[in-house]
Amino acid sequence: MILTIIIVLGILMLAAAFMALYLKDLLSAIIASGAISLMASVIYIILAAPDVAMTEAAIGSGLTTIVFLYALHLVRKKQEDKHD
Amino acid sequence: MTIITILGFLLIIIGLWGMLTRKHLFRIILGFSIIDTGIHLVIVSLGYIKGRTAPIFDADLSPIDAINRIVDPIPSALVLTAIVIGLAVTALMLVYVIQMHRHKGSLEISDYEELKW
Amino acid sequence: MIKRFFSLIFVVLLALVFLPLVTEIKPLSELGMTSAKYAEDGAAELGAANLVTSVVVTYRGLDTLGEVTVLFITTAGIGFMLRRKTILPEKKRRASEILKSGTSFLLPLIILFGVYIFVHGHLTPGGGFQGGVVIASAIVLLMLSDINMHPDHNILNWLESLSGAFYVIMGILGLILAGGFLDNRFLPLGEFGKIFSAGAIPVIYSLIGLKVGAELVGILNKLGREDK
Numbered sequence: 001m002i003l004t005i006i007i008v009l010g011i012l013m014l015a016a017a018f019m020a021l022y023l024k025d026l027l028s029a030i031i032a033s034g035a036i037s038l039m040a041s042v043i044y045i046i047l048a049a050p051d052v053a054m055t056e057a058a059i060g061s062g063l064t065t066i067v068f069l070y071a072l073h074l075v076r077k078k079q080e081d082k083h084d
Numbered sequence: 085m086t087i088i089t090i091l092g093f094l095l096i097i098i099g100l101w102g103m104l105t106r107k108h109l110f111r112i113i114l115g116f117s118i119i120d121t122g123i124h125l126v127i128v129s130l131g132y133i134k135g136r137t138a139p140i141f142d143a144d145l146s147p148i149d150a151i152n153r154i155v156d157p158i159p160s161a162l163v164l165t166a167i168v169i170g171l172a173v174t175a176l177m178l179v180y181v182i183q184m185h186r187h188k189g190s191l192e193i194s195d196y197e198e199l200k201w
Numbered sequence: 202m203i204k205r206f207f208s209l210i211f212v213v214l215l216a217l218v219f220l221p222l223v224t225e226i227k228p229l230s231e232l233g234m235t236s237a238k239y240a241e242d243g244a245a246e247l248g249a250a251n252l253v254t255s256v257v258v259t260y261r262g263l264d265t266l267g268e269v270t271v272l273f274i275t276t277a278g279i280g281f282m283l284r285r286k287t288i289l290p291e292k293k294r295r296a297s298e299i300l301k302s303g304t305s306f307l308l309p310l311i312i313l314f315g316v317y318i319f320v321h322g323h324l325t326p327g328g329g330f331q332g333g334v335v336i337a338s339a340i341v342l343l344m345l346s347d348i349n350m351h352p353d354h355n356i357l358n359w360l361e362s363l364s365g366a367f368y369v370i371m372g373i374l375g376l377i378l379a380g381g382f383l384d385n386r387f388l389p390l391g392e393f394g395k396i397f398s399a400g401a402i403p404v405i406y407s408l409i410g411l412k413v414g415a416e417l418v419g420i421l422n423k424l425g426r427e428d429k
Contacts (some may be wrong), residue, residue, distance in 0.1 A: 003087070006085070006087055006088065006091075006097075007087070010087070010091045013091065013095065014091075014094060014098065015096070017095060017099070017118050018098065020102075020111075020114045020115075020118060021098070021101075021102035021106060021111055021114065021115060021118075026110055029110075029111070029114060029393065030110075030114070033114050033117055033118065036118060036121055039122050040124070040125060040126075043088060043090045043091075043125065044091065044128060046085075047085065047088065047129060047131075047132045047155070048132065048137055048138040048155045049128050049130050049131075049132075049138065049155070049159075049160045049253075050138050050140070050162075050326035051160055051161075051162055051164055051251070051254075051326045051328065051331075052124070052128055052163050052167070053159050053167070053326075054318075054326055054327055054331045055163075055164055055167045055330055055331055055334075056124070056167055057133055058120075058207065058331050058334040058335060058338070059167050059168060059170075059171050059229070059330075059334050060117075060167060060170075060171075062115060062122065062334065062338060063160075063171055063334055063337065063417060063421075064170075064171055064174055066338075066341060066421065067171070067174065067175045067178060067420070067421070067424065068110075068113075068114075068174075068178065068281045069423065070421065070424040070425055071110075071178040071179070071181065072110070073102075073181055073193065074182050075181075075182060075185050085225065085228070086228065087221075089223055090223055090239060093216075093219045093222070093223065096215075096219075097212055097215060097216055097219075099221060100211075100212060100215065101208065101212050104208035104211065104212070105205055105208050120230035130226070130229070130269045131229065132228070132229070132267075133228070133230065133231070133232075134228065134230075138326070139240070139251070139252035139253055139280055140250060140251045140252065140253075140325070140326065141244055141250045141251075141252070141393075142250065147243075147244035147245060149240075150240045150241070150244070150252075151240045151241055152231075152253065153231060154232075154240055154342055156229065156232055156233065156236045157236060157239060157240070157241050157252045157253045157256050158233075158235065158256060160246050161253050161256040161257045162257075164253070164330060165257070165264060165265060165268040165330075168268065168272065168330050168413065169271055169272070171417075172271065172272050172276075172420075173275065175275065175279060175420050175424075176278055176279060178424075179278075179279045179282050179283055179424070180205045180282065182232070182283070183282050183283075184284075195229075
C-alpha cells in the first residue's frame with residue numbers, strides 16, 4: 001500500500017519536474033516546481049520525518065513559489081515598460 | 085527505502101539536465117531547485133529505518149526504549165537547515181537574474197557572451 | 202547540437218556514479234553511534250520531547266547559528282543588489298473586497314498559528330524555522346491585500362538584529378552558567394513534556410523564529426517594493 005503511494009507520487013514528481021523544465025508558460029512551470037516540493041513533503045511524512053515535511057511544505061512549496069512569482073512580475077513589468 | 089533514494093537521484097539528474105540544456109535563466113534556477121529537492125530526499129531516505137517511528141517522545145514512545153524504535157534524527161536536522169538555506173540561495177539567484185535583465189534586457193543565457201570561448 | 206550531446210554524456214556519467222550508491226548501500230538497520238547517543242541521553246539530558254529540535258538547537262546549535270548567519274548575509278546581498286535611488290509612485294490595481302475581508306479575518310489566526318508552532322517546537326513537530334515562515338506568509342498576505350502597506354524597514358531591522366543578538370547572548374550564557382556554548386541547561390529543565398520545560402530551548406527557538414521571519418519578510422519586501 002505504502003509502496004503504491006510512493007510509486008504514484010514518484011511518477012507525479014518526475015512528471016512535474018519535466019513540466020517545470022519544458023512547459024512553454026513560465027507561470028505554469030513555476031507552479032509545477034512548487035508541486036514537486038508539495039509531493040516531496042508527503043514522502044517525508046512516509047519517511048517518519050514530520051519536521052522536514054512541515055518545513056518543505058511551508059518553504060519549498062510556499063515561499064519559494066512566491067519569491068519566483070515576485071521575480072517574474074518584476075521582469076515582466078520591465079519588459080512592458082520597454083515596449084512602451 | 086531504496087526506491088526513494090532512486091527517486092532523489094533521478095530528480096538530481098533531471099535538474100542537472102535542465103540546467104545544462106535549457107536556455108532561459110528562470111529555467112536554470114528551476115533546475116537548481118529541483119536538484120535541491122532531490123538531494124534532500126536522498127539524505128532523509130538514507131536516515132530511514134524500516135518500521136520505526138519519528139523521533140518525538142510522547143505517551144507511546146518512552147525515552148528508555150527509544151534507541152530501538154526511532155529513525156535517525158540527524159539527517160532530519162541537517163535537511164531542516166538545508167531547506168531554509170536553499171530558499172535564501174534561490175532568492176539571491178533570482179535577484180541576480182533581475183539585475184542581469186536590467187543591464188542587458190535579456191533572459192536568454194546565450195545572449196550573455198562575455199565569458200564565452 | 203554538439204553541446205547537447207556533451208551534456209547528455211555528462212548526465213549519463215553522473216548516473217553511472219550514482220548507480221553503485223543505490224545498489225551497494227544497505228538500508229540502515231540500527232542507529233549510528235552519534236544518533237544512538239542522542240536517542241539514549243537526549244531526553245534525560247535536555248528535557249525536550251522532540252529529538253530533532255534538541256539536535257538542531259543544542260547539539261548542533263553552532264550549525265544553526267551559522268545557518269542563520271548565511272540567511273542574514275543573503276538578505277544583505279539582496280538588499281544591496283535591489284537598491285534604488287528613486288522610488289516612483291505608481292498605479293497598481295487595488296485588491297478585491299473578498300481578499301481584503303479574508304485577510305482581516307485570517308491574519309490574526311495565521312500569526313497565532315505561527316507563534317504556536319515555534320513556542321511548541323520542543324514538544325511537537327515544528328519550530329523556529331517553520332513558525333517564522335508561517336508568520337512571513339501572513340505578512341505577504343497583508344502586502345497583497347493592501348498595496349500601500351509596507352512593513353517598516355526600521356522595525357524589521359531592529360527585530361532581526363535584536364533577536365540575533367539575544368540568540369548569541371543565550372549561547373554565551375550557556376557557556377558561562379552551564380556546560381558549553383548554546384547549552385540549554387542554565388534554565389530549569391522543568392517537567393518533561395510540558396510547555397515550560399527543556400530549559401532555554403523554547404526561548405532560543407522563538408528567537409530563531411523571530412529572526413527567520415523578519416529576514417524572510419525583509420527579502421519579500423525588497424522584492425515586492427522594487428518599483429519601476
